[in-house]
Amino acid sequence: MASPASAPDIAGRLEAVCDRVASAARRAGRSPASVAVVAVSKGFPAEAVTVAQGAGQVDFAENRVQELRKKAPQVHGVRWHFVGRLQRNKVRDVVGLVSLVHSVDRIELARDIAARACDADRVQRVLVQVNAGDDPAKAGCTLDEAPALVRAVRDMQGLACEGLMTIPQLGVDPRPTFARLRHLRDDLRSDFPEVQHLSMGMSNDFEVAVEEGATIVRIGEAIFGPRPDPDLQPPAGGSFDRSSALPAGRT
Numbered sequence: 684m685a686s687p688a689s690a691p692d693i694a695g696r697l698e699a700v701c702d703r704v705a706s707a708a709r710r711a712g713r714s715p716a717s718v719a720v721v722a723v724s725k726g727f728p729a730e731a732v733t734v735a736q737g738a739g740q741v742d743f744a745e746n747r748v749q750e751l752r753k754k755a756p757q758v759h760g761v762r763w764h765f766v767g768r769l770q771r772n773k774v775r776d777v778v779g780l781v782s783l784v785h786s787v788d789r790i791e792l793a794r795d796i797a798a799r800a801c802d803a804d805r806v807q808r809v810l811v812q813v814n815a816g817d818d819p820a821k822a823g824c825t826l827d828e829a830p831a832l833v834r835a836v837r838d839m840q841g842l843a844c845e846g847l848m849t850i851p852q853l854g855v856d857p858r859p860t861f862a863r864l865r866h867l868r869d870d871l872r873s874d875f876p877e878v879q880h881l882s883m884g885m886s887n888d889f890e891v892a893v894e895e896g897a898t899i900v901r902i903g904e905a906i907f908g909p910r911p912d913p914d915l916q917p918p919a920g921g922s923f924d925r926s927s928a929l930p931a932g933r934t
């Protein structure tokens with residue numbers, strides 16, 4: 684098993700990622716402050732989170748409820764995000780613990796989160812996950828379903844729908860997928876001004892995502908180093924098995 688990256692490694696990588704995000708934002712005529720970096724700590728121990736936190740990182744994400752529940756009590760003062768497939772029977776473990784759920788992709792799940800949030804007297808911030816690349820291996824509602832789902836979610840008491848999330852298909856140019864999500868957000872925003880965020884971009888494509896309007900990038904390995912457990916390779920769903928590299932020349 685690979686040993687965890689050292690503290691200077693993580694701090695240096697984090698700084699490099701933030702610099703690349705800032706450059707991509709400027710290239711697109713955007714303010715670097717308009718993009719939040721969420722560090723995806725799945726597969727890495729709580730100590731890695733603490734090290735990144737010491738280097739100034741505030742937002743962290745997990746994609747499995749069990750791992751989140753184990754890690755969260757071991758660190759203090761970070762903001763957690765949930766970015767994985769959420770089963771309805773795990774909703775109660777997530778609501779209130781995380782500041783933003785990125786992966787609401789069906790109405791039944793939204794209803795359960797809303798009910799739980801109301802019970803706890805809170806408002807849970809969520810994003811609607813859209814399968815904007817039409818990838819059979821990915822979670823997310825279709826582009827066609829998205830407007831109705833956003834409308835339903837924003838009408839639910841206990842939920843605040845603040846934007847959209849997507850994971851592009853591996854092995855294809857991610858730019859058109861990111862652009863589609865942005866267009867959808869722009870359309871929705873004219874009716875629903877609170878639908879602002881675009882959570883898109885991971886270690887291997889975050890600069891493209893920022894150029895296409897990402898307001899949140901979700902970055903694991905580019906910050907923490909190679910993930911020790913291959914079972915936790917991103918994204919949940921196992922599509923990394925089919926192809927591990929993007930085509931050359933995609934930039």
Ligand SMILES: *Cc1c(COP(=O)(O)O)cnc(C)c1O
Pocket residue numbers: 723725746766767850885886887901902903904905916917918919
């Ligand atoms: C794992 C994961 C990421 C981060 O992936 P990296 O390639 O390590 O940057 C981002 N989003 C989701 C939903 C993930 O599961």
